[in-house]
Amino acid sequence: MAKNIAIPFKGTAEQEAELRKVIAEHKADKGALMPILQKAQGIYGYLPVEVQKIIATEMDISMEKIYGVVTFYSQFSLYPKGEYTISVCLGTACYVKGSGDIYNKISEVLGIGGGETTADGKFTLVDCRCIGACGLAPVMTINDDVYGRLTVGEIEGILAKYKD
Amino acid sequence: MYRSHVLVCGGTGCTSSGSQAIIDKLNFEIAKNGLDKEIQVVKTGCHGLCALGPIMIIYPEGTFYSRVTENDVEEIVSEHLVKGRVVNRLVYDETVENGEVKSIQDTDFYRHQHRIALRNCGVINPENIEEYIGTRGYEALGKVLTEMTPEQVIDTILASGLRGRGGAGFPTGRKWQMARNFVQDGGQKYVCCNADEGDPGAFMDRSVLEGDPHVVLEAMAIAGYAIGASQGYIYVRAEYPIAVKRLEIAINQAHEYGLLGKDIFGTGFDFDIGLRLGAGAFVCGEETALMTSIEGNRGEPRPRPPFPAVKGLFARPTILNNVETYANVPQIILNGAEWFASMGTEKSKGTKVFALGGKINNTGLVEIPMGTTLRTIIEEIGGGIPNGKKFKAAQTGGPSGGCISPENLDVPIDYDNLLAIGSMMGSGGLIVMDEDNCMVDIAKFFLQFTVDESCGKCTPCRIGTRRLLEMLDKVTKGQATMEDLDKIEKLCYYIKENSLCGLGQTAPNPVLSTLRYFRDEYIAHVVDKTCPAGVCKDLLRYEIEKEKCIGCGMCARNCPANAITKTDYIAPGKKLPAMAIDPDKCVKCGACMDNCKFKAISKK
Numbered sequence: 001m002a003k004n005i006a007i008p009f010k011g012t013a014e015q016e017a018e019l020r021k022v023i024a025e026h027k028a029d030k031g032a033l034m035p036i037l038q039k040a041q042g043i044y045g046y047l048p049v050e051v052q053k054i055i056a057t058e059m060d061i062s063m064e065k066i067y068g069v070v071t072f073y074s075q076f077s078l079y080p081k082g083e084y085t086i087s088v089c090l091g092t093a094c095y096v097k098g099s100g101d102i103y104n105k106i107s108e109v110l111g112i113g114g115g116e117t118t119a120d121g122k123f124t125l126v127d128c129r130c131i132g133a134c135g136l137a138p139v140m141t142i143n144d145d146v147y148g149r150l151t152v153g154e155i156e157g158i159l160a161k162y163k164d
Numbered sequence: 165m166y167r168s169h170v171l172v173c174g175g176t177g178c179t180s181s182g183s184q185a186i187i188d189k190l191n192f193e194i195a196k197n198g199l200d201k202e203i204q205v206v207k208t209g210c211h212g213l214c215a216l217g218p219i220m221i222i223y224p225e226g227t228f229y230s231r232v233t234e235n236d237v238e239e240i241v242s243e244h245l246v247k248g249r250v251v252n253r254l255v256y257d258e259t260v261e262n263g264e265v266k267s268i269q270d271t272d273f274y275r276h277q278h279r280i281a282l283r284n285c286g287v288i289n290p291e292n293i294e295e296y297i298g299t300r301g302y303e304a305l306g307k308v309l310t311e312m313t314p315e316q317v318i319d320t321i322l323a324s325g326l327r328g329r330g331g332a333g334f335p336t337g338r339k340w341q342m343a344r345n346f347v348q349d350g351g352q353k354y355v356c357c358n359a360d361e362g363d364p365g366a367f368m369d370r371s372v373l374e375g376d377p378h379v380v381l382e383a384m385a386i387a388g389y390a391i392g393a394s395q396g397y398i399y400v401r402a403e404y405p406i407a408v409k410r411l412e413i414a415i416n417q418a419h420e421y422g423l424l425g426k427d428i429f430g431t432g433f434d435f436d437i438g439l440r441l442g443a444g445a446f447v448c449g450e451e452t453a454l455m456t457s458i459e460g461n462r463g464e465p466r467p468r469p470p471f472p473a474v475k476g477l478f479a480r481p482t483i484l485n486n487v488e489t490y491a492n493v494p495q496i497i498l499n500g501a502e503w504f505a506s507m508g509t510e511k512s513k514g515t516k517v518f519a520l521g522g523k524i525n526n527t528g529l530v531e532i533p534m535g536t537t538l539r540t541i542i543e544e545i546g547g548g549i550p551n552g553k554k555f556k557a558a559q560t561g562g563p564s565g566g567c568i569s570p571e572n573l574d575v576p577i578d579y580d581n582l583l584a585i586g587s588m589m590g591s592g593g594l595i596v597m598d599e600d601n602c603m604v605d606i607a608k609f610f611l612q613f614t615v616d617e618s619c620g621k622c623t624p625c626r627i628g629t630r631r632l633l634e635m636l637d638k639v640t641k642g643q644a645t646m647e648d649l650d651k652i653e654k655l656c657y658y659i660k661e662n663s664l665c666g667l668g669q670t671a672p673n674p675v676l677s678t679l680r681y682f683r684d685e686y687i688a689h690v691v692d693k694t695c696p697a698g699v700c701k702d703l704l705r706y707e708i709e710k711e712k713c714i715g716c717g718m719c720a721r722n723c724p725a726n727a728i729t730k731t732d733y734i735a736p737g738k739k740l741p742a743m744a745i746d747p748d749k750c751v752k753c754g755a756c757m758d759n760c761k762f763k764a765i766s767k768k
Contacts, residue, residue: 030478031440033460038402038441065461072462072619073443075402091364092562092595093521095609108724129446129613131403132367134521135177135214135528146180153758 009050015043016054023058033061033069037076046077082117082124084162088140091130098152099138103127105155106140122163166204168245171221173286175210175374176367176406177528178217183207185234186218193241203245209375211286212529213273216256221268221286228268230256272544273526278507280515281329281368281491282531285375290410293417296378302423304494305382308389309431312497317390318344321493323501325513330358330449330486331561331590332666333512333579336493339483342473343391346481353393354482355384357490358454359400359407362446363562364613366593368517369487371529373400373407376491377414381424381437383490386497388435391483396437399454402444411439446563446617450665451476451484453619464621465665486591488517508534512578518560520546522595523553535576538568542596553598557681561590563610563617564670566677567603586677588670602699603682604689608636610674618667625668628659632675639686640700642693649686653679698767701752705768708743708756712764715740719756719765725749728756 022039026032036055041047047070056063070076088094088103103125107113110123117124133139136148147158172178172187190205211219216230220240227250229240236254243249250265258271268274279285288295296302308317322337343353357380361369373380384396400408415437418424426434440458447453448463455477457463476482492514496504505513512534518541521527525547532541538558542548549555557567566587568575575581579589597606611633620626635652638644656672663669679686688696695703708719710733720728720743727749730741745756745765757765 031458031460034440034443034457038443068462069460072464073445075444092559092593092609093365093519093527095364096522096595096597096601096606128403129362130364130367131180132176132361132370133180133214134365134367134519135217136180137521137527139180148180 009048011044011048011050018043019051019054020058023055027059033059033066037066037070041076046080048078079117080121083122084142085124085126086140086142087126087128087131089129089131089133089138090127091134093130093134094138097137099140099150101152102138102140102150102155105152106159109156109159123159166202168203169223170203170205170245171208171223171286172205173209173211173217173219174207174290174406175214175217175286175371176404177210177214178219179406181217182234183218186220186232186237189234189237190241193237194245197241197246199241199245206289207291208287209285209290210282210371210529212277212282212371212531213256213526214528215526216528219286225250226267227265228256228259229254272547273528273530276536276540276545277531278515278533279531280495281372281488281517282375282529283495284379285371285529288376290375290377291413293378293414293421293423296376300498301378301494302382304497305385305389305423306429308386308497309429309433314344314390314392317386317497320496320501321390324496324504325501325508325511326489326492326496326504327512327579328486329488329492329516329591331363331564331588333589336485336489339473339485340387340390342471343393343481343483346474347392352395352478352480353391354477354480355387355391355393355396356455356458356477356482356484357384357396357398358449358451358484358486359398359404360442360449360454361401361404361487361591362449362617363564363591363593365521365595366519366562366591368519368529368592370401370404370407371517372487372491373404374410377407377410378418379494380411380487380490381414381418383493384437385424385428385435386493387483387485387490389433391481393483394434394436396435397440397458397477398437399440399442399448399458402441408439408441415439445619446613447619447665447667450667453665454484455482462619464619465667467664488592509576509578509581511580516577516589516592518592518594520594520596522559523549523598523601524596525550532577534578537574537576539573541577541594542573546596549596549598553600555596556599556601557597557603559587559595559597559606559674560593561588561670561673562593563613564588564666564673565590566673567597567606567681569681586673586680588673600697600699602640602695602697603678603685604636604639604695605697605699607675607678608633608640611636611671614667614671618671622662622664622668624659624662625664625671628655628663629668629671631655632659632672636675639689640695641702642689642700644690646687646690649679649690694768704752705747706745706750706752706754706756707766707768708745709764709766710742710744711735712762713742714738714762714764715742716762717743718759718761719743719745722755722759724753724755725751727751 052066138150139148220229220232326336327333445463448457450465453463453465472482517531572585615629618625727746731744
C-alpha cells in the first residue's frame with residue numbers, strides 16, 4: 001500500500017458552496033455522478049470521505065456506490081497530492097525507450113514509490129499510460145510541464161528546479 | 165486575403181516541445197514587421213511527423229521546417245517572410261534533394277500515405293468551423309438529410325466495406341443496421357463515440373480529435389439519422405486535455421451554425437452530442453464497460469448478448485464506434501462506397517492509421533492503404549531503426565495484440581492477416597523493437613498492464629493474469645523450469661477461453677505470440693539463465709575488462725552501492741591498477757558503464 005500523509009480534512013465553506021452549486025447544476029443529467037466527482041476533485045484536489053458524503057446526501061445515492069466508483073477509477077484520489085505531481089509515462093513507446101529506468105531513478109532520488117507523496121508534501125510520483133507524446137519518448141510531466149527525450153542523467157537537475 | 169499562411173502544429177507532441185511559445189513569438193514578430201494583414205498564423209492539428217516537432221509549414225511555397233525553436237522565429241520572419249529567403253538550416257532534410265527543396269508529399273514518410281481519416285489534420289485550424297466547412301465539411305450531413313433515406317445511408321456504409329477501426333474490425337454498416345432494425349417502442353436510441361484511447365503507444369484518435377474534431381460530430385449526426393437516434397455521447401480520455409477543449413469548442417460552434425441541435429438543415433432532424441470524460445480505467449474502452457461508465461457506475465463490462473444495438477446505454481439500443489471509424493464516414497458518403505471499396509484488400513477496405521513508435525526514426529502518425537507491408541512501413545515510411553540496430557519485432561494491438569517477427573515483414577497488413585500471424589490490428593499502435601529489447605520483458609510489461617487494469621469482475625482475468633505474471637517473473641529471474649513454460653501456455657488458453665470481456669480474452673496474446681516467435685529467448689532465460697538482450701536485471705552481470713581499464717576510478721565514484729574497488733593488476737601500458745566489480749554488492753544500475761569513457765565495462 002502506498003504511504004500517504006494523513007492530513008485532516010480542511011475544506012472551506014466556499015469550496016462546499018461551489019460543490020453544492022455543481023451538484024445542483026448537474027443533478028438532473030443522466031449519468032451525472034462521474035462529471036460531478038470530476039468537478040469535486042477539481043475543487044478540493046482530492047475526494048475525501050467528507051466530500052463523498054456531501055455528494056451522497058445531495059444526490060440521494062448511497063455512500064457504498066460513491067466509494068465504489070471513486071476507488072474504481074485511477075484518476076480519483078482519496079488522498080491529497082503533493083504540490084507537484086510527477087507523472088512518468090510507462091506506455092509502450094516510452095517503456096521500450098527506457099522510461100522504466102527514469103521512473104526508478106526518480107523513485108530513488110525522492111525516496112518514494114508509485115502513488116506516494118514525499119514527507120514534505122512537495123512531490124507525488126505516479127506512472128501513467130501514454131500521454132500520446134510518443135514522438136518525444138521517454139516522457140514525464142511535472143504538473144503542466146512536459147519533459148521529453150529524457151535521460152536518467154537529467155533527472156536530478158530537473159527535480160532540483162522544483163525543490164525550493 | 166493573406167499572401168502567406170504559416171501553419172504551426174498544435175498537436176500534443178508539438179505542444180509538448182513548445183509550439184505554443186513559437187506561435188506567440190510568430191504573431192509578435194509578424195506584427196512588429198507590420199505584416200499582420202498579409203500573413204496569417206494557423207494553429208493546426210498533427211502533421212504526423214512527431215519525431216521532428218515542433219513543425220512549421222509556410223504556404224504557398226510549402227516549406228517544411230522541423231525542430232523549430234522559439235529562438236529561430238525571428239530569423240524565419242525576417243528571412244523567409246520579409247525577404248523571401250528560405251532558412252536552409254531548418255528545412256527538413258528529406259525534402260532537400262540536390263540542393264532543391266521538393267514537396268513534402270514526395271518524401272518517403274508521406275509518399276506511401278493516403279490520408280482519408282487524417283485528411284484535415286495539420287491542414288485546417290481545428291478551432292474554426294468555417295475551415296472545416298471550407299473543406300466540404302458538413303456537406304455529407306446535408307446530403308444524407310436531404311437526399312438519402314436512412315436505409316440508403318446504411319446500404320452505402322455496408323457496401324463500402326468499412327470495418328471498426330477500434331481493433332475488432334466488426335462491419336460498421338452491420339452494426340448500424342442492427343440498431344436501425346430494432347424498433348421497439350419508438351423511444352430513445354443513442355450514438356456513442358469511443359474516444360477512450362487507452363492502448364499505450366497509440367494516439368491516432370487523439371490526433372483526429374485535436375486536428376479535425378468536426379468530422380466526428382458530423383459522422384455521429386449521420387449515424388444518428390441512420391439508426392433513428394437524437395442523442396450522442398463522446399466518451400473521451402481525461403488525459404487528452406487538448407482534444408477535450410477542441411471538442412467543446414467544436415460542439416459549441418456546431419450549435420451556433422445550426423449543425424447540431426433542433427431541426428438541422430430545416431429537415432426536422434434533431435441531434436445533440438454530450439461529452440463524457442473518462443477517469444483512467446483501461447477497461448472502459450470495452451463497449452459495455454464504456455456505457456456502464458457513462459451511466460455513472462464502476463466501469464465494469466457485462467455479458468453479451470444482449471448486444472448494445474439491442475440494449476446498450478441506459479438500456480436503450482445504442483451504437484458505439486471508434487473515432488477513426490467515424491472519420492471515414494463523411495468521405496464515404498461524399499465519394500461513394502465504390503471509391504472507398506477500391507482501396508485496400510479483399511476483406512479490409514480503405515486505409516488504417518498507425519501510430520509509429522519505439523525504436524524507429526520517424527516516430528509519428530501514418531495513414532496507409534490496407535495491404536501495405538510492414539517492411540514498407542518500417543523501412544521506408546519509418547526511415548528504419550536508429551543507431552544501425554537490427555529489427556527484432558513490431559508490436560501491434562497493444563496489450564491485446566502480439567508481436568510480428570522478421571519473417572512476417574512482407575505480409576500485407578489487414579485485419580485477417582494480422583490475426584493469422586498471431587497479432588491483431590488493434591486500434592493502431594505500432595511499436596518497433598530492436599535487438600536491445602527482451603521479448604520476455606515485453607510480454608511481462610503488457611501483462612503487468614493488464615493486471616493493473618483488470619476490473620476484477622471475473623475470476624479468470626483477475627486471478628489468472630496475476631498468476632501468469634508471477635510465472636513470467638520467475639522466467640525473467642532465471643528461476644523457471646521448462647515445465648513452467650508449458651504451464652504458462654496452458655494458463656494463457658484458459659484465460660482466453662473463460663474471461664468475460666475482451667480485456668481478459670486477449671490479455672494472454674502478448675505472451676502467446678512471443679512464445680510462438682521468440683521461444684528461444686524464453687529458453688535462454690530458463691535453461692542458460694541469461695537474457696540475450698541484456699535487459700532482465702537478475703540475469704545480468706557487469707564486468708570490467710581489466711586489459712582496457714586505466715584505473716581512473718570514474719566507475720567507483722559513480723557506483724551507488726560501493727561495489728567497485730581497485731585490484732592489484734596493472735594492465736600493460738596503463739599506469740594505475742584496474743578496477744573490479746563485486747557481483748554480490750552490484751545492484752546492476754549500469755551507472756559504471758554509462759560513466760566509463762574507455763568502454764572497459766560490459767554487461768552479459
